[in-house]
Amino acid sequence: MDVLDAHVGIEGSRSILFLEWNLSGFKFDAEAEIWIEIRRAGSYEYRREFLTNFKRGNTEASIDVSNMTDPMNLRLRLKVILDKHGKRLLVGNLDNFVPRVPKDSNKQKGFLKIIKDDSLEVPWCVRVSMGEPFLVISGKKNNYAVLKEQSPVFIPSILPEVVRQIHVWAVNDRERENPEVFNKWKNFLIALGGDEKLFDSDLNEIDDSESNSDNLVFENSRECAAEFARRNSIIDQVDFLYLDSQGDLNA
């Protein structure tokens, strides 16, 4: 790292901007402050965050940028500011740099895969195959094409219920047929408020009564779904992979 390193990473359901800087090669006043300005390219979206001052000497920070429209498309400006004579003098300035993002984030295959099933009688359902949950959309009456076209509205409207059903599956899936997929979902659900104990323990250890266990799972799944719905921006972050037909899972 020369002066600054910046990258955006995904942690659970959040997008985090990681910053590391080394300004030791420059002579700045001990009182000077370091600020970062964050803009989304091509928009008015703007945030500024105080990082540190030279007296404190921190050299890294992480900032949650999940509430920005497109956290993978940010422009940063690092400012070193000295308050002098009632003016905030800009004594250092590194402008318009782009943080690194996860590789191929735009083309990244999402962990919720959507498939079409021509025989499905209801518009959609969640189905688990080989230890992985899928959102299945009926192919009847061209539903799949219509809903895919309408995905910006359709997906957000059903997704909280999909998340709730996947929560129930994840809690009850004791076979862990696909541990990698299971762990992705587990982390995602925990980040939404899922109770870690439910995923890792034998439900009988939590409560002897079967109906109480069911209630616990039901309540927790509803909480996760509600949290998911509340965080509108998360909808933008879950990637979807549309597959042409059921069974073509490697597409």
Added chain:
Amino acid sequence: MPNIIVRSFTPSGSAAFKSLILAKPHNIVSEIKKIIKDNSITTETGAVLELRTPKNRLEMAKILWEIFGTEGLLYPRRRDFDLWNWVSAAYFETLISSDIRLDLKRKIGGADRWVLSGDVLRDHRHLVSGPYFAYEANSSDPKKAMCQLATPVTQPGELVERISGKRNLASGPVCHLATLLYYDSEKKSLRAGLTTPPGNPKKFSYYFTQIDRTIDYEGMKVTELIDLLPQNFSKWTKLAKQELSEKKTRD
């Protein structure tokens, strides 16, 4: 005024709309009415929009905030150009009729006024999304952004061009400063003679561009910014200070 079901253009729909705007045929209103309902180049969104004549850009923004704002159904799609193009096409007749000028071609103007293209230097000129994004960028207190919201929708004017056109001026304390300088909150209109030098919006924009590398003006209070302005703005700074002291008295 009627409520209409909001649709979105497909890319070919946006192209058809742009062709009409560029060609400006005498029957443009009826042609646009046709294409906004054409199923082959539009898709439904599920949202409903009230088509009423907005008195100014603030009212336009408020109408749109109902569906594109943080609680609105189309919030996740607020960066969708084809959707904005459809909304501006749907508003075309209403806006053209509200414009008191006689020459239809002048009322229509350039394509930037109606069609979003993703060009950061021009998109603020879009008559429909422009007010919305100015409002969104200052949604914590839209009154501070009246410099961008006070004028009629079809005639935004010089001040909007200078402030909305520069992202670092379009929100925060600088935007508030422009409002204090050039907007009369009692008369609820822009101050007379604001485009006449010295101290006009053009010079305001130049001044902040000039100090952008030396002063952290985004981090200063509006009262500090007033004192930062050079002498040639004195006519306006007096009014701004008066405005602030009256506000203090009222509060």
